[in-house]
Amino acid sequence: MAIMAWQEACQLDTSLRSLDHFFSTPPEYAQTLTGGLTNRCWKVKTHSSDCFVWRPSTHITKALSISRFHEQQILSLIKDTGIAPKPVYLNEYGLLVEWIEGEPLTDDLPFDSLLKTLAKIHNFDITKVPTVPFNYTARVDHYWMLLREELQLDQYRDLYQQWRNVPSLDNTIHSLCHFDLAGYNMVKHSEGHKVIDWEYACVSDPRLDLAITIGVTNEKPLESVYRYCQFRGIESVDDWVNGVMAWKPRAEVMAMLWYLLAYQLKGQERYLTEAQTLGDLLVSQSDQA
Known part of the structure; x- marks a missing residue:
């Protein structure tokens, strides 16, 4: 997993730029996440130490019948069960969810x-x-x-x-x-x-x-x-x-x-x-x- 400055990450994955309106100040860094077969996701950390996961929408997710809008609906439905990350922000470029700390x-x-x-x-x-x-x-x-x-x-x-x-x-x-x-x-x-x-x-x-x-x-x-x-x-x-x-x-x-x-x-x-x-x-x- 590679950790890089926010602007560097935005150059690597332009979908991250769509979060500029969500964050009042640019995040401290973004980190690539391993393990997912479908698409590259990012851990995003703000200067206040809040952490999120950015789940982008790409031609790969579309081909594999993945809808971030549908994913956001499901997560919104079960957000009070405590079993899944809560959805935070959705736009046409992807879905931002809370980071679950743990092993x-x-x-x-x-x-x-x-x-x-x-x-x-x-x-x-x-x-x-x-x-x-x-x-x-x-x-x-x-x-x-x-x-x-x-x-x-x-x-x-x-x-x-x-x-x-x-x-x-x-x-x-x-x-x-x-x-x-x-x-x-x-x-x-x-x-x-x-x-x-x-x-x-x-x-x-x-x-x-x-x-x-x-x-x-x-x-x-x-x-x-x-x-x-x-x-x-x-x-x-x-x-x-x-x-x-x-x-x-x-x-x-x-x-x-x-x-x-x-x-x-x-x-x-x-x-x-x-x-x-x-x-x-x-x-x-x-x-x-």
């Missing part, structure tokens, strides 16, 4: 603690969420259509076409979902664990959200679903197991297409490697079915 929970976070946090998010009241539910098919179609022809290999096309429709489940469930909850998006704070990076948050089937978390943490699906249902007092465990297992390959296809698009946008080989790994995993799972 990242990348290594020492028990999975039960992660599941409890996910369950807490899923229990939030969504009646005031000013947004339509997440459209899975529209999202994977969007990712696929943006891919250049040389990335639309037969293996990826077959998997995309096989899993582009939502699963046929007996009951419809909607809740607030984070869509990228793992230790790398949680902070150990004096007031408890905080969740950051809500740019993919939406109203959706929580079983898809649970499938995403199980996938990124490489935990065992059945045991994870049983533990999650225990934390939420859910008795219809079989419905949740069936739902998570139905969403699991779709979550993996969505992630595969995301990595392909991220590779196209940023040119980093690690994204292509991740996409290939997920594609091979999905093929092997289909062969075993």
Whole structure:
């Protein structure tokens, strides 16, 4: 993470200049933040020692279907829960949120603690969420259509076409979902664990959200679903197991297409490697079915 004077940072990322009207005096410094795959974010410190995170809007966020306006709406809705950073300022160039001081929970976070946090998010009241539910098919179609022809290999096309429709489940469930909850998006704070990076948050089937978390943490699906249902007092465990297992390959296809698009946008080989790994995993799972 590089720390630099405010004017130097503004030369590197011109979106920071849009904050000149927000701050009464130019901040002391800006610091690049690591860890995010989507876009470069900045820690901004003022001369009064107040700290914020600047989350810019760019062609990359647009391509990946990220809306800072939507993110601000979600954060405004849950600002009194104490689980997420509060939104501070929004303009066409990005979103400024409060800085959460603490240690990242990348290594020492028990999975039960992660599941409890996910369950807490899923229990939030969504009646005031000013947004339509997440459209899975529209999202994977969007990712696929943006891919250049040389990335639309037969293996990826077959998997995309096989899993582009939502699963046929007996009951419809909607809740607030984070869509990228793992230790790398949680902070150990004096007031408890905080969740950051809500740019993919939406109203959706929580079983898809649970499938995403199980996938990124490489935990065992059945045991994870049983533990999650225990934390939420859910008795219809079989419905949740069936739902998570139905969403699991779709979550993996969505992630595969995301990595392909991220590779196209940023040119980093690690994204292509991740996409290939997920594609091979999905093929092997289909062969075993």
